[in-house]
Every structure is written in structure tokens, then in C-alpha cells.
Amino acid sequence: MSTELMIAILASTAAAATPLVYAALGELVTERAGVLNLGLEGMMLVGAIVGFAGAVTTGNLMLGFIAGITGGMAMALIFAVLTISLQTNQVATGLALTLFGLGLSAFIGRAYIGVSLDGLKPLAIPLVSDIPLLGPLLATFDLLIYGSFVLLAAVYWFLTRTRPGLMLRAVGEAPAAAHAIGRSVLGVRYLAVLFGGAMSGLGGAYLALAITPMWVEGMTAGRGWIALALVVFATWKPMRVLLGAYLFGGVTILQFHSQALGIKVPAEFLSMLPYLATIICWC
Amino acid sequence: MLRLEPRPEPSRQMMFASPLMAAVLMLVSGYVIFSIMGQPPLYAFYIFFIDPLTSLYGIGEWLLKATPLILCGIGLAIGFRARVWNIGADGQLTIGAIAGGGVALYFQGVNAFWLLPLVLLAGVAGGMAWAAVPAFLRTRFNTSEILVSLMLVYVSYLLLRYLVNGPWRDPFGFNFPQSAMFHEAAMLPLLFDGLRTNAAFILALLLVVLAWFFCQKMTAGFRMQVSGEAPAAAAYAGFSDKRNVWLALLISGGSAGLAGVAEVAGPLGQLQPAVSSGYGFAAIIVAFVGRLHPLGVLLASLLMSLLYLGGEAAQLELGLPSAITGLFQGLLLFYLLAADLFIHFRLKKVQPPAAEAPATSSTTSPSEAV
Numbered sequence: 001m002s003t004e005l006m007i008a009i010l011a012s013t014a015a016a017a018t019p020l021v022y023a024a025l026g027e028l029v030t031e032r033a034g035v036l037n038l039g040l041e042g043m044m045l046v047g048a049i050v051g052f053a054g055a056v057t058t059g060n061l062m063l064g065f066i067a068g069i070t071g072g073m074a075m076a077l078i079f080a081v082l083t084i085s086l087q088t089n090q091v092a093t094g095l096a097l098t099l100f101g102l103g104l105s106a107f108i109g110r111a112y113i114g115v116s117l118d119g120l121k122p123l124a125i126p127l128v129s130d131i132p133l134l135g136p137l138l139a140t141f142d143l144l145i146y147g148s149f150v151l152l153a154a155v156y157w158f159l160t161r162t163r164p165g166l167m168l169r170a171v172g173e174a175p176a177a178a179h180a181i182g183r184s185v186l187g188v189r190y191l192a193v194l195f196g197g198a199m200s201g202l203g204g205a206y207l208a209l210a211i212t213p214m215w216v217e218g219m220t221a222g223r224g225w226i227a228l229a230l231v232v233f234a235t236w237k238p239m240r241v242l243l244g245a246y247l248f249g250g251v252t253i254l255q256f257h258s259q260a261l262g263i264k265v266p267a268e269f270l271s272m273l274p275y276l277a278t279i280i281c282w283c
Numbered sequence: 284m285l286r287l288e289p290r291p292e293p294s295r296q297m298m299f300a301s302p303l304m305a306a307v308l309m310l311v312s313g314y315v316i317f318s319i320m321g322q323p324p325l326y327a328f329y330i331f332f333i334d335p336l337t338s339l340y341g342i343g344e345w346l347l348k349a350t351p352l353i354l355c356g357i358g359l360a361i362g363f364r365a366r367v368w369n370i371g372a373d374g375q376l377t378i379g380a381i382a383g384g385g386v387a388l389y390f391q392g393v394n395a396f397w398l399l400p401l402v403l404l405a406g407v408a409g410g411m412a413w414a415a416v417p418a419f420l421r422t423r424f425n426t427s428e429i430l431v432s433l434m435l436v437y438v439s440y441l442l443l444r445y446l447v448n449g450p451w452r453d454p455f456g457f458n459f460p461q462s463a464m465f466h467e468a469a470m471l472p473l474l475f476d477g478l479r480t481n482a483a484f485i486l487a488l489l490l491v492v493l494a495w496f497f498c499q500k501m502t503a504g505f506r507m508q509v510s511g512e513a514p515a516a517a518a519y520a521g522f523s524d525k526r527n528v529w530l531a532l533l534i535s536g537g538s539a540g541l542a543g544v545a546e547v548a549g550p551l552g553q554l555q556p557a558v559s560s561g562y563g564f565a566a567i568i569v570a571f572v573g574r575l576h577p578l579g580v581l582l583a584s585l586l587m588s589l590l591y592l593g594g595e596a597a598q599l600e601l602g603l604p605s606a607i608t609g610l611f612q613g614l615l616l617f618y619l620l621a622a623d624l625f626i627h628f629r630l631k632k633v634q635p636p637a638a639e640a641p642a643t644s645s646t647t648s649p650s651e652a653v
Contacts, residue, residue, distance in 0.1 A: 038429070078617065087628075088620040091368055091429070092571060096616040099564055103609020110604035217606075222437045229430055268445035275434040279420070 003136075009250075009257050011140035015211055017242075017249030019044070019203035021148040023227035024234070024241045025155050026199025031231060032159065033192030034172035038094025039079055041224025042101020043197050044204035047072040049105040049112065051205025052215045056115055065144070065205050072201015073194050075101060080193040084186055102218060112215045119213030120144065120206075144206050148242075151199070156238045168192060200224065226278050233281040244281070251277050287628040297626040302572050302579070305618035306586065312614050322601055330600045331593035341592070343478030347550060349588035350480075351376070351542035351559070353487040355566030356573060356580040357494045358538030362531035364498065364575050365507035366514075369417065369532055371432025372539040373563025374439035375410040379540025380547045381443055382409025384554040387469035387547075388451060388462055398468045402548055403541065410540015411533050413439065418532035422525040428532065436563070444556050451554060462554035471549045483545035490538060494577040507531060539563060560591070561609070568616045587612065 023040055030037050037043075050071030055064025079097050082088045120142045129139035158165040170178040171188040179185050207223070208215055226248060234240035254263070255270035263270070310328070317327040335341045355372045362369045369375075383406030390398055413435060420426035444460070453463040471481040498504040510517040510527045518524070546558050569587050573579030594608030 082617065082620055086621055086624045088623065092616075093620055095370060095567060096613060096620060099568065099609070100613025100617060102561075102564075103606060103611070103613045106606030107604055107610045110606060222434070225430065225433055229434075266445055266449065268441040268448075272438045272441050275437045279426075279431050279434050 005257070005260055007136050007140070009253065010137050012253040012256065013246060013249040014137075014141060014145050015249075016252045017245040018145050018148050019206045019211070019223060020227050020230060020245040020248060021242055022144075022151065022203035022206065023200045023224060024230040024245060025148075025151055025238060026196035026203075027228060028231050028234070028236055028238060028241060029155060029159075029168070029199075030192045030196035032172045032236060033168050033189050034175060035083065035189050035193055036090050036094065037076070037079055037083075037097070037193060037196055038091060038228065039075065039097025039101065039224075040196075040200050040228050041220055041222065042098035042104075043072045043075040043200035044207070044220045044224045044227075045101045045105040045218070046075050046108075047201025047204030048208040048219060049109045049204075049215055051201070052112055052115075052117075052208040052213075053108060055209055056112060056117055061117075061120055061209055064209050065202060068201045068205025068209075069198045070201065072197040072199070072204065074197075075201070076193050076197020079197070080190050084189050084193070098224070106217045109215045109217060113217075114214075116214050117209075120210035142210060144202075144210060152238055152242050159238070200227075203227070222275065226274060229278040229281060248274055248277065285630050286633045287624070288631045288633075290627055290629050293626050294629075297623075298574060301622035301626065302574065302583070302619060304622040305572065305615055308618040308622075309611055309615045313611065316607070316610070320603060322603070327597065327601060327603075330596050332589060334600070335589065335592035335596050340478060343475065343480040345585070345588055345592055346480045346484050347478075348591050349584045350484045350487045350549075351546060351562040352566055352569050352584035352587050353581055354483075354490060354542035354545065355535075355539045355563050356569035356584055357487075357490050357577055358535030359566050360570040360573060360575040360577065360580050361494060361498065361504070361507070362535040363570055364511050365527045365531045366511040367421075367528055367531035367535075368429045369414060369432050369535045370429055370567055371414070371417065371434075371436045371563070372535060372542075372566050373559050373561065374432065374436035375413045375536040375539035376543035376546075376559050376563045377436070377439040377443050378413040379406035379410035379543030380554065380558040381439075381446060381543075382406055382412075382540065383544030384462060384465070384547045385451075387465040388554075390469070391463065391466055394466065394468045396468075398466075399471065399548070402469050403544055406540045406544025406548075407537045408540070410536040410538070410543065412536075413540070414532040414536020415529075418529045421528050421532075428528070432532075440557070443554065443558065447554050447556050453553075460556050464553045465548060469548055470552060471545060479550055481545070481549045483541075483549055486541065486545070488581075490541075491577045491581050494580075498577065503530060539566075565591075565612055568612050571616060572619055 023044055027037065027040055047068040051064045051068025054067025055061050058064070075097060079093055082093045083090050122140050123143050123146060129135045131138060159169065167178065167183055168188055171183065171185050175185045204220060207219060212219065230241055230244045230248065233244045251273045254273065255267055258265065258270055313328065314324045317324040336345060355376060359369060359372055383402045386402045386405040414432070416435060417428040417431040420431050421428045447460045447462055451462045453461060456463065471483050474480045474482065474484065498508065506517070506522045507527050507530060509520070510522055510524060542562060543558060547554055551558060565587055569580055569583045573583035590608050590611050594605040597603040597607060598605040
């Protein structure tokens with residue numbers, strides 16, 4: 001295999017993995033606080049279209065990403081009000097959030113079909129491409145790929161090294177005890193769900209602003225569910241989320257390089273791999 | 284000050300009132316959405332909810348679109364009663380269409396009375412086989428059926444796309460990704476001249492009656508309900524959890540498979556790259572709005588089918604995006620979940636309490652109400 005092909009494969013693996021990293025890390029924090037939000041797919045879709053619309057309207061990609069985060073948070077807020085304040089069933093509400101997100105994003109997105117914009121460019125860090133071995137690969141990374149590493153470190157540090165992180169875990173594992181020492185269980189859960197929404201929204205926006213970059217109805221194609229599976233696959237540990245996401249990213253992009261790699265299997269079957277891998281991981 | 288307080292026992296009135304409240308709230312939101320989009324809301328309502336039913340043809344379409352929703356919704360409702368969350372009905376529907384369609388294509392040109400029953404049975408079997416995967420993984424490895432059934436939806440879409448693009452593509456179809464049209468003997472007979480409603484609607488009504496009988500009169504149905512509502516009691520009574528999971532998934536998979544084959548042996552008449560218009564997902568809403576009761580599912584399917592028709596009409600007449608259907612569907616489910624709160628709680632006027640009562644909500648798991 002040539003070096004260029006190898007770099008192309010690794011670079012697209014990183015790009016495919018990044019939305020999963022964001023969404024899964026967000027969901028990890030949510031679940032650590034004791035809430036299961038099955039609505040990732042819906043939040044990602046809304047993040048994708050709101051982010052795309054934001055970027056097209058303002059002409060600024062960064063504002064687009066912020067819009068995507070806001071869209072995801074707005075969806076998460078609906079979920080939080082229903083499940084935390086109104087005590088609705090988490091499974092049913094999460095499903096409702098996904099269905100609602102599908103409908104809402106398609107509804108908003110009608111005006112943006114066929115609109116294109118310049119996607120996120122690789123971050124030009126001076127001298128980075130001169131690093132031996134890794135240099136050419138790192139030169140293809142954009143701001144949000146680097147951002148996902150920072151987020152990983154931040155989530156790890158927050159959960160294991162800070163008092164609020166400890167509090168969040170206490171709320172998830174022993175809500176009665178956390179309540180007894182005077183912490184607001186509901187408040188912590190609200191924040192955790194909102195953070196999950198923000199990260200899903202950002203992951204969705206990354207799909208629409210960096211990977212494709214355009215809006216297609218239902219463009220997340222199950223990535224929200226894959227991210228959800230990743231959290232379980234990673235046994236709620238941030239580091240393993242990254243590992244899992246890159247594994248899935250690799251499987252996802254296999255289809256695009258199958259010809260170059262000499263794999264003679266219909267594209268549809270290669271596209272099935274991430275979904276099948278998710279099932280196998282979950283077992 | 285108003286406060287929520289738990290009712291001593293769940294309110295039956297609210298059980299039935301909450302879907303109506305949800306529907307009304309959905310209409311109110313619709314009013315707001317139409318206004319925002321610059322449509323006169325009352326006229327938009329007329330186009331959306333009444334105009335589709337003003338012609339005989341429209342009523343035929345209404346029943347036609349309700350059919351897959353009834354079929355999928357009934358099966359899902361039976362599973363949800365046992366708290367088995369099969370959300371992959373759309374995949375089971377697709378596989379049902381593939382299996383039934385495969386039989387129809389295999390016997391292309393055979394003009395025999397047994398062909399249609401065989402096609403339908405193949406569809407049911409296909410749906411069941413697809414649902415057997417999550418059932419097996421759940422009972423063997425305790426894998427979440429939610430995730431597995433949903434992942435298999437995407438796999439089924441890809442399988443169908445592969446088949447209509449490759450081996451099953453119509454050789455005389457000008458390279459369109461679709462199969463040959465089925466022979467008439469493999470097609471469901473139409474019920475009325477000039478309408479597209481077919482015999483599947485009768486099958487769906489039969490299934491409603493069967494499901495009612497199963498849930499209300501049969502021990503197996505009772506067992507499933509007990510396992511869902513009171514798992515500890517069910518375990519104490521020695522009801523097998525595995526049996527329930529298998530039953531729930533096979534029933535919901537089989538009926539979704541029937542819905543799929545009824546689409547291809549009905550209005551479509553061939554396999555196409557996408558045979559479902561999200562019926563399997565809309566059926567989740569149908570099951571909840573129908574209170575997991577067969578008759579409720581029938582009514583909810585008719586409402587949901589009207590949303591589909593209304594969305595199409597709104598697109599044609601008002602130039603509104605048809606995605607508005609999905610928006611209404613999602614809103615309906617949200618409002619239902621929120622309104623269901625009042626089954627178990629009621630609003631009560633209280634004096635501001637001197638000492639804050641411990642928040643029970645923080646420690647309990649999500650409410651059992653669905």
C-alpha cells in the first residue's frame with residue numbers, strides 16, 4: 001500500500017470518527033449522571049441542519065458550529081424537561097426525540113437542499129507537516145479533530161480529577177446520597193443532559209459542515225445510535241470511546257477505499273459493516 | 284402555588300383523555316406553525332385534515348396508508364406491553380417485503396391460487412426471522428433489543444438497495460433500480476373499483492380482533508402484560524422472561540413483515556429501493572397514542588395516516604414541505620408523554636411548605652407510565 005493511500009485512509013478515518021467522538025463523549029457524561037438519552041440521532045440531525053443553516057446564513061463556519069451546538073442543546077432541553085421534570089419514560093422520550101428530530105430537521109432543511117458551502121479546511125499549524133511519520137497525516141486534521149482530542153482530555157480530567165466531576169458521578173450512582181448531602185440531583189442531571197445535547201449538536205454540525213459538506217435529509221444515517229453503542233462498548237470510560245470511534249470510523253471508510261484495496265464486495269455490504277459491528281460490540 | 288402530587292391510583296379517565304389532549308395540543312402547535320409559515324391556519328387545517336377525506340378516492344388512500352400502520356402498530360403494542368422495545372419494525376417490514384417479493388419474482392408467470400398466500404406467508408416469515416435476531420441476542424447475551432433491532436433497520440435498507448440494483452433488477456426496466464412488476468396472481472385483490480385500498484386492510488382489521496383476543500383472553504397475552512407491568516410478580520409466578528421476549532419480537536416482526544409484503548404486493552406492485560415511508564417508526568407513535576390497546580392502535584393509525592395524506596395535500600396545495608408530517612408526528616408523541624404525567628399525578632393547590640419535602644423524583648427511576 002502506498003503512503004499516500006495510507007494517509008488518505010487514516011485521514012478519512014479520523015474525519016469519520018470525530019462526530020462519533022463528540023456525540024459519544026456527550027452521551028457518556030449524560031449517562032454518568034444517571035440519565036439515558038436515546039435521542040442522540042435526533043439531536044445530531046438538528047445540530048447538523050441548524051449548524052448548516054447558521055453557516056450558510058452568516059457565511060461563517062464557526063458561527064455555524066455554535067448554531068449546531070445550540071440546536072442540539074435546545075433538543076436536549078426538551079428531553080430534560082420531559083424526563084427530569086415531568087418524569088416521563090426515558091426510553092419512550094428518547095425515541096420521540098429522535099423521531100421529532102428527523103421531522104424537524106427535514107422540515108428546516110427543505111430550504112437548504114442543494115445549497116453547498118466551503119467545508120472546514122485542515123488547520124495549518126506551522127511546521128506540523130515536517131514531523132516525521134505523523135506529519136503528513138496531522139496536516140490533514142481540521143480544528144474539530146484536534147478539538148475532539150481536547151474534549152476527550154477535558155472529559156477525562158473533569159470526571160476523575162475534579163469535585164464537580166465527582167459530584168456528577170455521585171448523582172449517577174447514588175442519587176439519594178447526593179441529595180442527602182444537599183446537592184441538586186435534578187440540577188446536575190439537567191446540566192449533564194444539556195452537555196450531551198451540545199456535543200451531539202456539534203457532532204452533527206461537523207457532519208454537515210466538514211465531512212459532506214451539505215445538507216441531506218437523515219444524513220446522520222444511524223450515527224447517533226452507533227455513538228450510543230460506543231458508550232456501552234467503552235464501558236463508560238472516555239479513553240475507550242476514542243478507541244471505539246476510530247475503529248468504527250475505519251470500518252465506515254473501508255467502503256470508499258475498497259477498490260484501491262482490492263476488495264471485491266458490493267458497496268452495500270461494506271456499508272452494512274458499521275451497523276453489524278455495533279451489534280457485535282454490544283453483545 | 285400548584286404542586287404535582289401522586290394519585291393514589293392511576294386515573295382511568297386520564298388514560299383515555301391524554302391522547303385527546305395530545306391531539307389537541309398538536310393542532311394548537313399546527314396553528315402556530317402554519318401562522319409562522321405565512322399560511323392562513325384555518326384554511327391550512329382544512330387542506331391538511333379535511334380535504335383529503337372529501338372524495339371517495341381520498342378515503343381509499345386514507346385506509347390504504349393506515350393499513351401498514353395498523354399492522355406494525357398492533358405488533359409493536361403487544362411487545363411494548365411486555366416492555367420489549369422492538370423499534371426496528373421498519374427493518375422487519377423491509378425484510379418482509381424482500382422475502383414476499385422474492386417469492387413473487389421466483390414464481391413470476393405462475394398463475395395459481397396458492398401464490399398470493401405463499402407470498403404473504405413469506406413476508407411474515409421474513410419479518411419474524413429479522414426480529415428473531417434481537418430476540419436471540421437478548422435472551423442469549425442480554426443484548427438490548429432496542430439497539431439491535433434498530434441497527435438491523437439500516438442493514439435491511441442496504442440489502443434491499445443491493446437487490447434492486449443487482450440480482451433482482453428488472454432486466455427490461457431501463458436500468459431503473461427496481462424489480463419487475465409482480466404477476467397479478469401475486470397481488471392483493473382490490474376491495475373497490477377505482478380505489479387503491481386492497482385486501483390487506485381486511486387482514487389488518489382481522490389482526491386487530493385477533494390481537495384483542497390475544498391480549499384480553501389468552502394466558503400468553505396475560506403473562507406478557509404481567510411481565511411488563513410487574514416483573515417481580517411475573518418472576519414469582521414463574522412466567523418465563525425468555526418466552527415473552529421471543530413472543531413479543533416474533534409477533535411484532537411477523538406483523539411488520541406482513542405490512543411490508545402488503546406494500547409490495549399492493550400499491551407498489553414491485554420491489555423499489557425504499558418500500559417504507561417510515562411506517563415502522565410512525566407505528567411506534569401509533570402504539571403509544573393507541574394506549575397499547577388494539578382498538579386504540581386502529582384509531583391512532585387512522586389519525587396518523589391522515590397526517591401522511593395531509594402532508595402530501597399541504598405540499599401540493601400550499602407548497603409546504605411534506606416533512607411537516609414528521610414534525611406533527613414527533614410533537615404528537617411528546618405531548619402524549621407529557622400528558623401521561625396526569626395519569627399518575629395530579630395538580631394540587633398547596634400552601635408554600637415550610638420545609639422542603641424530599642424530592643422523590645431525584646431517586647426514582649423513570650416513571651413506569653408510558
